[in-house]
Amino acid sequence: MRITTTVNGTEHEVDDVWAGESLLYVLRERMGLPGSKNACEQGECGSCTVYLDGEPVCACLVAAGQAIGREVTTVEGLATEGELHPVQEAFVEAGAVQCGFCTPGLLVAAHDLLERVPDPSDLEIREALAGNLCRCTGYEKILDAVRLAAARQARP
Amino acid sequence: MTTMDRLVGAGVDRIDGPAKVRGTAPYAYEQDPGEPIAHLAVVQSTVNRGRISRLDPSRAEALPGVLAVLTPANAPRLGKGLASDLPVLQSLDVHYQGQVVAAVVAETSEIAKAAVGAIAVGYDAEPPDVALSPDREDLYAPEKLMAGFATDSIIGDVDGALAAAVVSIDATYETPTQHHNPIEMHTSMARWDGDSLTLWDADQGPHNIVNDLVTGFGLDAGQVRVISPYVGGAFGSKAFTHPNQMLAAMAARVVGRTVVYELTRQQMFSLVGHRTPTIQRLRLGADPEGRLTAISHEVVEHTARIAEFAEQTATPTRVLYAAPHRRTTHRLARLDVPPPTIMRAPGETPGMFALESAMDELAVVLGLDPVELRIRNEPERDPERDLPWSTRNLVECLRTGAERFGWAGRDLRPGVRTEGRWLVGTGVASATYPTRRRKAQCRISVDGAGRYVVEIDGSDIGTGAWTALTQIAADALGTDMASVELRIGDSRLPFAGGAGGSTGLASWGTAIVFTARDLRKQLDEQHGGQPPAGGLSVDGELPGESPHAKTHSMHAYGAHFVEVRVDRDSGEVRVPRATSVYDAGTIVNAKTARSQLLGGFSMGVSMALHEGSVTDERYGHYVNHDLAEYHVATNADIGEIDISWLDVDDQLANPIGLKGIGEIGITGAAAAVANAYWHATRLRIRDLPITPDKYFRELGES
């Protein structure tokens, strides 16, 4: 089947998609966007988190056909004009990135939180990132990164 | 050495950070081999022991898009000398459940998976023998342990001293099978050009993988190139070659084009190793003041039928505390299980759970503060090797940690603090891990403009090595980081051992320092201190262990202090806060090091409360073989963790003075949690993980 989806502001059209493919597979294998990661295949780890029509979802659990005509934003779409988004900057600066495999999903989830809640409490941060597993960092620096990005964002 | 002060120690942002946050860092699966890629999927045995009696690939072969089906009948013959489960598809014998018995190569992963489903396999199977028990009659003593440690160590009259001890404890602790589960699944992509093989691979050290490919495919080292710049976590599972690398290379050879094999998450539970379960009997004898008179640590663990892996579980007991009479032993059961392998601090992680739990139990019997008990048993010299320490600051870690945590005035009584429905307690445990280094080679080139290229086959599996090595190189070269380009993760680069055993920075960093010294000497002596217009390139080598390793005992240390809360109605456990203080020698990058130490400790909390692969002893498989059922800690499970380190510079270990930080954080962490759990509840859980149901099991209520 043919899938036409807007990803990071650009319309992508791909053919011969098997009906059982996930949005994650289509992004990675067919659209040349490997930023979102395949890591658990069951919505447990959050490494494939992308925006689907403005909401963060696990791309591994979205059937490719369900994304037809929708707007998708992946980690590759967070930076604008070559500049890192403040959340991305904060992740590097706070030491929230280690192996980097969970990072793309965490960034989308954190980006979404700060869009909705500019000054989140620790509990809100933890809740927003509850669906993203990290095996390297112990999470502490990830929480720091979100706090840092929020603080930066608050400054004019 | 003013430049040393400038970069080593600084909390520099990680060099690979921007590419990772953009999602553009190419991991193994995302590399471009320059041609269309075929996909590999595998059929795995459903029995633990036996022989394939029937294997019909014809339906799979007939599916459109299937390029090849490899079976023991038609797979290329691999060279002799491959160990463990690396002779993939070379025989009809089955040695563990999940063993690869056939592989499909197809145009897409979907076709490959469909073809896997079309392959019928029959077995002549024997019942699985997978249950570890200290009562097994077939337990045996391996010749030696991993990393060359002796199987047993016996000093003095342990049984006599235990019998004579005024105070003693005798307890058995159990740790379960654990799986590494790095977030990136193991992935190998192979391309052949004539008789030359290129493998883009998720591993902890390309040179480790090259050797097995050379052996398996009868090649020269120069005909194999393994490329692994970005690796999505490893923790030991990616240290050595597994069937995936052999399969990808074999399949690519058969179909004549690039083949990629990305394991599924479920395959991560059978094909890439695990931490052995352990059953450990600890006996301690002490005088009334708490001075240990005897320590006995007897370990039972498992290995696979086809490979001996003897985890060095009791080795921390050989160094941590003073006692005149001491014994450590290791016994193995050969079971129908996949080959175990190293997992973060192999040996120390399960061993320290037992030792540090037992020390806590002894403190309870003595009515002594468990910090004080440890301080009273601080040895002046390595108690078994009878050597001086290079540097040892365990007592300082304990004292500093106690102060930061607010340990003073702690009520020794268990089960007396409540906040609402929560029972609250605190616990302590020590941490230790050996400091070692290994052979490594390095090449440093400088061009006429003073720009340096440092080449070494080191690995950054998320540790921060890329950044820390660049700092070390810049200091050693007397330049800034922007003038240094570090190349790692490629077997074409000068030889180095993989990331593992906390030896990475010690080995690679020292090789860089030695080579940089040589380069600067040549610049000074032959070029007036300036890089010549045509540039200069120098090869250097670190032969291996420190010359002082024979005369000094070298270890990193730490102390963990943990608060635990247990819901007295439901048995649910929380770890709201913890303090860890480390003696890990020089800290090269304060930022990446902090994350490494936090991550290690958190994996210890995860081990204490969640992790364990449950074996179905009737059918021989791991029941919880995915991330929905094999629980690792989520962010909500990790509270506030205070990490700090002492100012230590261990020059006897290496010229950077570092001890390694990858493992020290996890050692002892689970014991600290279990000890705090006891303090909260009066219940001693000796078998991990501490799940809610065990609260009621211990209360005798269910």
Next chain:
Amino acid sequence: MDFLQPTSWADALAVRAERSDAVPIAGGTDVMVDLNFDRRRPGALLDLGRVPELREWTVEDGTGGVGATGGVGGSTVRLGAGVPYSRIIDDLGARLPGLAMAARTVGSPQIRIRGTVGGNLGSASPAGDAHPPLLAAGAVVEVESAARGVRRIPAAEFFTGVKRNALEPDELIAAVLVPEAVGPQQFCKVGTRNAMVIAVSAFACALHPDRRAVGTGIGSAAPTPRRAPEAEEFLAGELESAGLWESRGDLPDGLARAFGERVAAAASPIDDVRGSAAYRRHSLAVMARRSVTWAWAEYQQDLRKAA
């Protein structure tokens, strides 16, 4: 495999009737796992994500004859099968507090944005988080086929076995009809970690002061989600005979405990990797005691909802 994507409810039913080999997919949080793990390869996926009727919820008053066992003259929420958990949390916390509490504990934010009650009912896992509050509230599942029209099945009769439900092959779940709360509702769940938890056991209770009744729902502790009818009748009767419904006096601790024991007795749990049968029973007793204590405290304070 075909991908069938009807854009109206009528079309969806027609496709369902025609393609018995199609697997309905809503949020994908169960179906996609099966596909990703290659546990099944159906002839087609029937995507219900573009059926607008399924994504709405409405309130029907008590005379609307929706057939729910709701309060006398009370309103009923008709919750489209495709409304995701995140919207239940945002929109229905006051009307369906028990279900909203359960929705908050589902998986993760990403899962709650996609997952639906219809999908939960379709999968019919004994561990489905939505089931206990639906049972406690006396909800009714509305299913429909092109050939035979609408059937309404009380939630308590909907679950027929482990991951089996009362749906016929040509039927789809249209909605669930949940009586609006007229009294306090609670939901509790225990797991082995602090987030992303599949329930080791779960419990929901609802007080129905209007008809002086108590509702319960047990999750993850029997082959199907189930009520604890004896516990419901016991507690309602004790409250009645002590005049507590009217006096709103304190709930005796012994009564909450006895209720908890009866709830535990209604379960038939198994040992598995998530927890032992004994622990499941024990935790149910704890959760039932706790939740009814909280619910009663709320009832005492909430004179607004006096029957």
